[in-house]
Structure formats: C-alpha cells, structure tokens
Amino acid sequence: MKHLVSPLSAAIVAALAVTTASTAYAASPEYKIALIAGKTGVLESYAKETETGFMMGLEYLTGGKMEVNGRKLKVIVKDDQGKPDLGRALLAEAYGDDKADIAVGTTSSGSALAMLPVAQEYKKVLIVEPAAADAITGEKWNRYIFRTGRSSMQDALAAASTLKAGSVGFLTQDYSFGRDAIKAAREALAATGSKAQVIHEEYAPVATADFTAPSQRLFDALKDKPQPRILQIVWAGPNPMNKIADLKPERYGIILSPGGNILPVMKTWKNFAGTEGTIYYYYGFPKNKMNDWLVAEHIKRFKAPPDMFTAGGMAAAGAVIAALQKAPGAETEKLVAAMEGMSFETPKGTMAFRKEDHQALQPMYHFRIKKDQKDEWDLLELVREIPASDLPLPVRNKR
Structure with a gap:
C-alpha cells in the first residue's frame, strides 16, 4: 500500500531539510587556521616567539574564549624547518588535507616566497608573518597574500631616516632576506634624502662563524671615507656584532649599527651604550592596552618581557x-574584500593593510642602547617613534 504525501507535507519536509542544512552550516564547529613556522633550524627562536604571540593574541582578542562568531578556533601548527620545499608542501597540506580557512607563516623569507604560489593555486588567504623579503609584497605577490610583518624596505626606510650623511658599509647574509635588505637600504637612503654614501657590501653565508675576512674588507673600504663611518649589520639569527667589535673597528673610526634584534641578543650589547639603531618593536615603546596586556601577561607566564617576534605573532592574530x-x-573572496584596506589592532597600535599590495603599514622605532640598565631586560631607550607616514614605502607589485 502506498503512502501519499500531500503537497503541504512535502513542502514542510523540504523546508525542514533546508533549515537543517543551514543550521548545520551555521553551527560549523570551528575555524581552522594553519600556522607555519621554522621551529627547527637557525631561526627557531623567532618561530617560537611568533607562535607564542599568535596564541596569546587569539586569547586576548577573544576574551579567552578562543572563538569568533560562535565558532571555535582550531590552530594547526606546522614546522617547515626553514626549508622552502617543505614550506610549500606543508601549506598545500594545510589548505588541501586540513581544510584550513586561513594560513599564517612563515619565518624564513626563502620558505615564504616558495609558499606564495600555493596560496594562489588553492585560492586561499596567506598572512605572511614574519618573513621580510620585499618580493613577498613585490614581484612575487598575488592577491591572496597579506603581510602583517614589516618588509625589508620598511626596515631600510626607518634606518635611513637616522643616517643624514657620511659613509655606510653593509654586512648581511647571502640569501633572499639579506639581498633584499641591502637593495632596500640603498633605495631608502635616496628616498629619505640622505647624503650618506654606500661604500661597500659584504654577503656572508648564513652559517658564518668567523667574520674576520668580511669585516676586514669592510674596514678597508670605509677607513678613509667621510665620517661618520657606519658599519650596518643586517642579520637574521644570532647577531655577529660582538664578534665584529672584537676586531676593533674603532681603530678606523668605524661605528657599528646593529639594527634591532631579539632580547637575548641585545642583552649582550651592554658595552655599546649610546649606539643607535632602529627596530620593529621593543616591549617598552608602544603605549596601548594590547601591548600593556601582552607585556604584563608575558612576564607573568614566562618571567621575561615579550620580544619583537612575539609582537609580530600577536599582530597576525589581530588580522585573523x-x-x-x-x-x-x-569564504576566500569575501575575506580578500574585507582585508583590503582593513585596520586591525596590534601591540604596536593600529595597523592597516594597504589596498594596493596588502602590506601592513606600521610605525618603527629609533632607539639608543641604554647606559644605565636597571635590570637584564632594560636595554633600550626611545629616541623617536617613526610613524608610518614618515616611511615612503613604494608599491612594487604588478596588480
């Protein structure tokens, strides 16, 4: 015997099916966020700070609930070991197998550059943090790429704003980060109207332990040039400033300019009181509620203040x-539309993604190494906050 279903009953059943499907979608249990970082290798300390800052940022911005729009946040952490091939594979895995809604990463510029085409292939958003190579938001950029981290050009413009005249030599690493940084430094000097002349560049292998030969070449190139004679060190990982200082550059009237670094490295610079440089972040400089929370909570949990890559991780969380x-x-297209020109809160204050190339515009800091340090983390004093408006960052992508 057949059971007849009236048109009204059929309509009710259909409506219930649609409602159930909609409710199931609305009640989707989680957002999936992939965090890729070089947790093993020369940059592992940077990666660990980024992860800590990212998780603390999510905690702060969700009031400890770790959910947005009623949906839980699931963070999938992957270690690319700073290897481009592995970074590429892990991002594909995150988008494909893990079904990540957004990815964040990575530590090494080389690995980050390898990941960019994967975001384009899967048509998924990748927030780059903290890799700094200019090509990321320049010639290698695509519309799915956003960067909360500072670029090499932003670093260079900040540094150039402190160099008005004299002679400059550069020591950096021989890979994408280092070469981008020095290219940017040259352009930044011109863009800021500095009269300082670049005299010599040295590109050393990433794992260099003995700096005698490259340092001597820089000394020889700078020693008879107009003062001030600045040897600027642009280095990712353990900074070689102390090793270079042991070679006594002051014999030639040469001043070392280290740039900012992580706190454990800067702790070793006490003998360089009065030396100036520029930095992305130092915990004592920004004055806002998010940074106040980060500093207090980080000291409470880890017995030390947050570092520059901790702040970067928190900035990425703010963007997410x-x-x-x-x-x-x-949905990716709605995310891209929402993020272009979007402002978001960070420990450095409000940042915004520039619509043209999705680079986060942000302040930088001119510092001086303190002479009288009250404790092991009381390292820098603020000379000047350099606002984003004072950093004429060019647009370099082909949109």
Missing part, C-alpha cells in the same frame, strides 16, 4: 580575528 569578524563565512 578582524578578517573573520568582517567575513564570518570565511
């Missing part, structure tokens, strides 16, 4: 939360 709040469905 702001993006999901603006585009709660996490």
Whole structure:
C-alpha cells in the first residue's frame, strides 16, 4: 500500500531539510587556521616567539574564549624547518588535507616566497608573518597574500631616516632576506634624502662563524671615507656584532649599527651604550592596552618581557580575528574584500593593510642602547617613534 504525501507535507519536509542544512552550516564547529613556522633550524627562536604571540593574541582578542562568531578556533601548527620545499608542501597540506580557512607563516623569507604560489593555486588567504623579503609584497605577490610583518624596505626606510650623511658599509647574509635588505637600504637612503654614501657590501653565508675576512674588507673600504663611518649589520639569527667589535673597528673610526634584534641578543650589547639603531618593536615603546596586556601577561607566564617576534605573532592574530569578524563565512573572496584596506589592532597600535599590495603599514622605532640598565631586560631607550607616514614605502607589485 502506498503512502501519499500531500503537497503541504512535502513542502514542510523540504523546508525542514533546508533549515537543517543551514543550521548545520551555521553551527560549523570551528575555524581552522594553519600556522607555519621554522621551529627547527637557525631561526627557531623567532618561530617560537611568533607562535607564542599568535596564541596569546587569539586569547586576548577573544576574551579567552578562543572563538569568533560562535565558532571555535582550531590552530594547526606546522614546522617547515626553514626549508622552502617543505614550506610549500606543508601549506598545500594545510589548505588541501586540513581544510584550513586561513594560513599564517612563515619565518624564513626563502620558505615564504616558495609558499606564495600555493596560496594562489588553492585560492586561499596567506598572512605572511614574519618573513621580510620585499618580493613577498613585490614581484612575487598575488592577491591572496597579506603581510602583517614589516618588509625589508620598511626596515631600510626607518634606518635611513637616522643616517643624514657620511659613509655606510653593509654586512648581511647571502640569501633572499639579506639581498633584499641591502637593495632596500640603498633605495631608502635616496628616498629619505640622505647624503650618506654606500661604500661597500659584504654577503656572508648564513652559517658564518668567523667574520674576520668580511669585516676586514669592510674596514678597508670605509677607513678613509667621510665620517661618520657606519658599519650596518643586517642579520637574521644570532647577531655577529660582538664578534665584529672584537676586531676593533674603532681603530678606523668605524661605528657599528646593529639594527634591532631579539632580547637575548641585545642583552649582550651592554658595552655599546649610546649606539643607535632602529627596530620593529621593543616591549617598552608602544603605549596601548594590547601591548600593556601582552607585556604584563608575558612576564607573568614566562618571567621575561615579550620580544619583537612575539609582537609580530600577536599582530597576525589581530588580522585573523578582524578578517573573520568582517567575513564570518570565511569564504576566500569575501575575506580578500574585507582585508583590503582593513585596520586591525596590534601591540604596536593600529595597523592597516594597504589596498594596493596588502602590506601592513606600521610605525618603527629609533632607539639608543641604554647606559644605565636597571635590570637584564632594560636595554633600550626611545629616541623617536617613526610613524608610518614618515616611511615612503613604494608599491612594487604588478596588480
């Protein structure tokens, strides 16, 4: 015997099916966020700081609930070991197998550059933090790439703003980060109107332990040039400033300029009181609620203040939360539209993604190494906060 279903009953059943499907979508249990970092290798300390800052940022911005729009946040952490091939594979795995809504990473510029085409292939958002190579938001950029980290050019413009005249030599690493940094430094000097002349560049292998030969070449090139004679060190990982200082550059009237670094490295610079440089972040400089919370909570949990890559990780978390709040469905096209020009909160204050190339515009800091240090982390004094408006960052991508 057949059971007849009236048209009204059929309509009710259909409506219930649609409602159930919609409810199931709305109640989707989580947003998936992949965090890729070089947790083993020469940059592992940077990666660990980034992860700590990212997780603390999510905690702060969700009031400890670790959810947005009623959906839980699931963070999938992957270690690319600073290897481009592995970074590429892990991002593909995150988008494909893990079904990540957004990815964040990575530590090494070489690995980050390898990851960019993967974001384009899967048509998924990648927030780059903390890799600094200019090509990321320049010639290698695609529309799915956003960067919360500072670029080499932003570093260079900040440094150039402190060099008005004299002679400059550079020591850096022989890979994408180092070469981008020195290219940017040359352009930044011209862009800021500095009269300082670049005299010599030295590119050393990433794992260099003995700096005698490259340092002597820099000394020889600078020693008879107009003062001030600045040897600027642009180095990712353990900074060689102390090793170079042991070679006594002051014999030639040469001043070392180290640039900012992580706190454990800067702790070793007490003998260089009065030396000036520029930095992305130092915990004592920004004055805002998010940074106040980060500093207090980090000291409480880890018995030390947060570092520059901790702040970077928190900035990336700020971008993720702001993006999901603006585009709660996490569909890529809606995320991209929401994030272009989007402002978001960070420990450095409010940042914004420039619409043209998705680079976060942000302040930098001119510092001086303190003479009277009250404790092991009381290292720097602020000379000047350099606002983003004072950093004429060029647009370099081909949109």
